[in-house]
Structures are given as structure tokens and as C-alpha cells.
Amino acid sequence: MQLFPCPFCGPRSETEFHFGGDAGNHRPEGFRDVTDGEWTAYLHERNNLRGAANEIWMHMTCGEVFRMERDTVHHGIARSFALTEGDGDDRLAH
Amino acid sequence: MTRHYSALSLFKEGLAGQKGWQQAWRSPQPKPRYDILIIGGGGHGLATAYYLAKVHNIRNVAVIEKGWLGGGNTGRNTTVVRSNYFFPESTALYEMALKLYEGLGRDLNYNIMLSQRGIITLAHSEAEMEMAARTVNAMQINGTDAELFGIEDVRRVLPLLDMSPDARYPVFGGVWQGRAGTARHDAVAWGYARAADRLGVDIIQSCEVEEFLIEGGRCRGVKTSRGEIRAERVGMVIAGHSSHLAAKAGFRLPITSYALQACVSEPIKPALDTVVLSPATGTYASQSDKGELVVGGGLDRVPSYGQRGNLPMLETVISGLLEMFPSFRQLRLMRQWAGIVDVTPDSSPILGESPLPGLFLNCGWGTGGFKAIPAGGTLLANLLATGKHHDVSRPFDLDRFARGRLIDEAAGSGIAH
Ligand SMILES: Cc1cc2nc3c(=O)[nH]c(=O)nc-3n(C[C@H](O)[C@H](O)[C@H](O)COP(=O)(O)OP(=O)(O)OC[C@H]3O[C@@H](n4cnc5c(N)ncnc54)[C@H](O)[C@@H]3O)c2cc1C
Ligand SMILES: [Zn+2]
Numbered sequence: 001m002q003l004f005p006c007p008f009c010g011p012r013s014e015t016e017f018h019f020g021g022d023a024g025n026h027r028p029e030g031f032r033d034v035t036d037g038e039w040t041a042y043l044h045e046r047n048n049l050r051g052a053a054n055e056i057w058m059h060m061t062c063g064e065v066f067r068m069e070r071d072t073v074h075h076g077i078a079r080s081f082a083l084t085e086g087d088g089d090d091r092l093a094h
Numbered sequence: 095m096t097r098h099y100s101a102l103s104l105f106k107e108g109l110a111g112q113k114g115w116q117q118a119w120r121s122p123q124p125k126p127r128y129d130i131l132i133i134g135g136g137g138h139g140l141a142t143a144y145y146l147a148k149v150h151n152i153r154n155v156a157v158i159e160k161g162w163l164g165g166g167n168t169g170r171n172t173t174v175v176r177s178n179y180f181f182p183e184s185t186a187l188y189e190m191a192l193k194l195y196e197g198l199g200r201d202l203n204y205n206i207m208l209s210q211r212g213i214i215t216l217a218h219s220e221a222e223m224e225m226a227a228r229t230v231n232a233m234q235i236n237g238t239d240a241e242l243f244g245i246e247d248v249r250r251v252l253p254l255l256d257m258s259p260d261a262r263y264p265v266f267g268g269v270w271q272g273r274a275g276t277a278r279h280d281a282v283a284w285g286y287a288r289a290a291d292r293l294g295v296d297i298i299q300s301c302e303v304e305e306f307l308i309e310g311g312r313c314r315g316v317k318t319s320r321g322e323i324r325a326e327r328v329g330m331v332i333a334g335h336s337s338h339l340a341a342k343a344g345f346r347l348p349i350t351s352y353a354l355q356a357c358v359s360e361p362i363k364p365a366l367d368t369v370v371l372s373p374a375t376g377t378y379a380s381q382s383d384k385g386e387l388v389v390g391g392g393l394d395r396v397p398s399y400g401q402r403g404n405l406p407m408l409e410t411v412i413s414g415l416l417e418m419f420p421s422f423r424q425l426r427l428m429r430q431w432a433g434i435v436d437v438t439p440d441s442s443p444i445l446g447e448s449p450l451p452g453l454f455l456n457c458g459w460g461t462g463g464f465k466a467i468p469a470g471g472t473l474l475a476n477l478l479a480t481g482k483h484h485d486v487s488r489p490f491d492l493d494r495f496a497r498g499r500l501i502d503e504a505a506g507s508g509i510a511h
Contacts, residue, residue, distance in 0.1 A: 002404065010463055014395075015406045019397055021188075043280070043495075044439050047341075048337035048347070048350050048352075049339075050337070072398055072399050073398075073399045075396075075400050
């Protein structure tokens, strides 16, 4: 079993966390101007990176949502941030 | 030199000390150009090559595999075949596959050890029983075999199941599909490989596709670890790794990759002669011909390319199994493993042309594509040969995500995706 670092609670069991998708997948703005392609990309398309990934996670026990840099092959965790912290660059990998 | 498998050839080779058997498929050098190139030597890729050669008479075809044949999910799955899905589109697809499986041993001259021992999907509450009735109705209307089982029927097919009043998971009945069962997964890959090779298909192992050759906005071939190979059309059939190559072709897919685990117990005498699936506990099991219990369950909850799996899901699956079958508590686990599966938002596969013209997709089978191999191969071969959809593959095109016509089988198929 793996420990994930919640920026608020510290290291906790992976079973307490819920995957929330790619970091930087922002809801398209502009109502009618948003094309089918943009909606499809937002709703369904995923980076699904093999290796270093930048993801949103929820710690279900405290209810906080945060960002985590993780390797999807060896499962090593580089860093985790509160959404208000870090370098401000959410590294959109669209 | 013996290439045909029959009782007579077995007998003759027995007398000759088994020395005359020929290699089941060649190991050719890649040619610089093919009519059609298939990336991925799993069941779907090999079946595609076979049907291209057999049905469409296109034989200048290569299958490129980075590792060894069937070393991906095709050789890692729990071998269950069935067509008990909910939506008409899905039943058409999986029923096409099951019907082909029923004749496949003969078609390929290769024993795929199809064993139609039936599958029971258990209902553990009144509410689940109502859903079971709904599923049975849908399956019958869609034209596949289904029966609603009551408690006595379940007791008959699962004598070891804990059905006592204080059982942790009480049983109310379930959905029965009698034509479902298991098939030997390696044999499916090897049978298709041997038959495709005989029709002239080049099967190239230890050759990884690294990039695409894109000219004039079209896919013209691939760059591999063994050089460039050109082709008119390319099929990408690489299960959990599709997103990785899609990125190199310049597009993203509606896919998340997860590890899916399975395990086997030590072999025991016959104790379970059907496939049992319990959506509530997230566990399914069958007994292999060797006597091992083959046990599987849901996806790991962490997106991953780490092909080993993690402990929490294994614990859930095993505890579900032991609550239902207390007598299995004595068994020892022999092996555990995982494969990387490609999960789509509607738990249905993707079949169709990719956003890069000339590159076609067969992926997104997630936790359940073994049962679909003969259909996936037939349909991708049709797409590659004609450039057009078959009626059965049309609903599974990538465009369904833009059109909003999802085929949401996450609940319909009765398995935790
Ligand atoms: C534990 C487990 C249990 C399962 N149980 C069942 C079951 O009971 N019933 C069922 O129907 N399904 C089951 N499945 C799902 C099923 O195994 C898969 O959906 C199916 O095997 C997919 O077949 P495929 O040919 O598409 O992929 P694969 O068999 O994975 O083949 C893809 C091939 O592509 C190769 N490849 C990848 N990248 C490259 C590259 N860049 N260049 C060249 N080659 C490449 C890989 O090495 C691999 O051999 C299970 C899966 C797992 C992991
Ligand atoms: Zn927390």
C-alpha cells in the first residue's frame, strides 16, 4: 500500500484519496462560443501520461482538493500542493 | 514437417519422437513497406491481421509487437468470455465475438479450449434482483441467451456458496448466461498468430513503434526500434498504451490507464464448474482446467502504468471471495499479476479512424476485451480494408464523444469497471 501526501493532513493511505483528473483541465469559458471540439476535450480527452504526470486529487477524509506531481510508472511522488500554492503554473499539457 | 494439428498428426509425431513439429510462425525481418501495418501483437492485433488476410485477401500485412505475442493483456486476463451486456450496440458486438469463438478452434485448427460452462452474476438484495430481471429482459430482447435465476438455481450451480441466513452477502438470485464461459487466452493469441502467418502475414516481435511517419497530414507508416516501415494504412491495437502513441500522432484520447489485477490459488480438485461474478463484492472467479481458482475484480483506483497492481484492491477482491466461499479460506495464493487496461468514460471500446487520417484505432476495451477479440479483429480488418465502418462498429467510433452518443456500459455489463 502506498502513502499519498495530503498538503493539509500529511501522508495518508492511498485508499483515502480520489483521482480528480488532469491538472489544468479548466472548464471552457464563453457559453455559445465554445465549440464541440473544446467541450469534448474538456469532458473526455485525457493526457494519461506514461511517466511524470500533474494531477488533481481529493483527500476524501478532509475533503480538500489538491495538486500532485506523480510518476505513473514507478508511482514515486515528486510533490503535492494546495491549489493556492506552488509556482502558479498548472502546466497545461493539452 | 508437421504443421497441421490433428489426432493423426499427433499420433504420427508420437511415433517419431515429436521431432517433426514445425515452428508455429516465422520470425521474418521487417520489410520496408506493407499494404497494412498493425501495431500491437495482442489478440486484437493478431485477429485483425488474420481476418485481413482471410476475409479481405490482403496478405501484405505486418504485425509489430514491442515484446512477445500475447505478452500484454491478452496473456494476463482471467479468460472469461460472455455477451451479457445491456445495450443493443454492445450485445451486437460481444455476441458477434461469442459466435465466432464458438467456431474458432475449427477455423484456426488450434484448440482454444473454449469451455461454455455458464456465468452467474449474483444479486445480493431485492433491489439488485430487480436490476437482474431488467438485465435479463434486455439481453433476451437483444437476442442473446439469458435466464433469471432464483435461490434454488443458484444453489444448484454454486453448491459451495455461503447461502446461510447470516451470510455476510445474502443471495437473492442472479443473471445466468449459459453460453458464457472461458477460453485459453494464450491459445487464442497463438492460434491467430499461426493462422495469420500461414496466410503470409509477417509477425515481427521485439520491435517497438516509436513515432509515426506523417506526410501531407496523413499517416504513412511508423518509425520502429528496427527502422522505418511504410504502409498505406496503420491500425493501432495496443490496449493500455494507446494514449502514449496517440500523443506522438498529435491527438489525445478519452482514455485513462489503470492496472487491473488477477491471482490464482493452488490447484484443487473440481469445486467450481461455472464462472461466478458478484458485483456487490467486486469479485469474480472460475476454476481453470489445471484446478487453480482464477480470481479477478475491479480496477485499481490509482491511474497507473505500473504493471504489478497494488494491495488495497487485491484485499477487497480476496475478502469478497472468502465471504462468499468460506471453504476457499484454506487455499494458498500462488501468483498475482496485473495488466494495464485502457478505460473510456462509457466503458465501451473505440473502433474507427483516428484524428490522423490513415491511422485506425482499436482500443478502450478496458477490463473486458478478451471476450471481444474475434469481433475486434473482424471489425478493424473491415475498417482497414475498406476505410468504412461495419454496422456493428459504427456506434463505437471516436466521434461518439463529440456527438454525445455514449454507450454507457459501466453498470449495464454488470461489472465494476
Ligand atoms: C487481470 C486482467 C483480467 C482480465 N480479465 C478479462 C476477462 O476475464 N475477460 C475479458 O473479456 N477481458 C479481460 N481482460 C481484458 C483483456 O485482457 C483485454 O481487453 C484484451 O486482452 C485486450 O487485447 P489487446 O489485443 O487489445 O491488447 P494486448 O493483449 O494488451 O496487446 C497489445 C500489445 O501491444 C503491444 N504494444 C504496446 N505498445 C507498443 C508499441 N509502441 N509498439 C509495438 N507494440 C506495442 C504490447 O506489448 C501488447 O502485446 C482482463 C485484463 C486484465 C489485465
Ligand atoms: Zn487531507
